[in-house]
Amino acid sequence: MLEKVRIIEIPKITDPDGRGSLSVLEKNILPYSIKRVYYLYDVPSNSTRGGHAHKELQQCLIALSGSFIVVLDDGKERIEILLNRPDKGLLIPSGVWRELIEFSAGAVCLSLVSAEYDEDDYIREYEDFITFKKK
Numbered sequence: 001m002l003e004k005v006r007i008i009e010i011p012k013i014t015d016p017d018g019r020g021s022l023s024v025l026e027k028n029i030l031p032y033s034i035k036r037v038y039y040l041y042d043v044p045s046n047s048t049r050g051g052h053a054h055k056e057l058q059q060c061l062i063a064l065s066g067s068f069i070v071v072l073d074d075g076k077e078r079i080e081i082l083l084n085r086p087d088k089g090l091l092i093p094s095g096v097w098r099e100l101i102e103f104s105a106g107a108v109c110l111s112l113v114s115a116e117y118d119e120d121d122y123i124r125e126y127e128d129f130i131t132f133k134k135k
């Protein structure tokens with residue numbers, strides 16, 4: 001399952017006159033159509049966000065500002081990915097446990113999501129996640 005996790009290179013347009021950068025996600029860059037956008041900010045550095053998996057939902061996380069670490073777990077393997085660039089997206093497929101830790105000051109995590117909010121799609125207990133993966 002973690003082999004489906006990937007970093008998406010988001011096209012970046014650097015202004016030739018030194019006016020900064022612009023990144024754009026156009027329709028085919030993600031393997032789903034975006035149904036919802038949300039973002040995390042003002043996260044204390046010692047806080048953990050996430051701490052759940054989704055049955056169906058897929059999402060792409062982007063560190064719009066600052067940095068944070070995404071811990072991903074498929075029930076067999078656990079990896080950590082540092083996100084610290086607004087032109088890199090982390091694609092998380094369904095059925096992956098995630099925790100977001102070590103937010104830097106001012107970090108903003110943008111989340112581009114494949115589905116509308118549905119609490120029934122969440123698995124919020126790690127033990128339930130392991131049971132779900134064994135089905």
Ligand code: TYD
Pocket residue numbers: 036038040048049050051052117
């Ligand atoms: P949650 O997904 O648990 O946050 P995180 O995993 O990032 O720590 O959501 C936190 C709260 O916000 C929870 O009460 C559900 C609510 N929420 C919505 O109402 N709509 C949304 O789109 C999201 C993502 C969360």
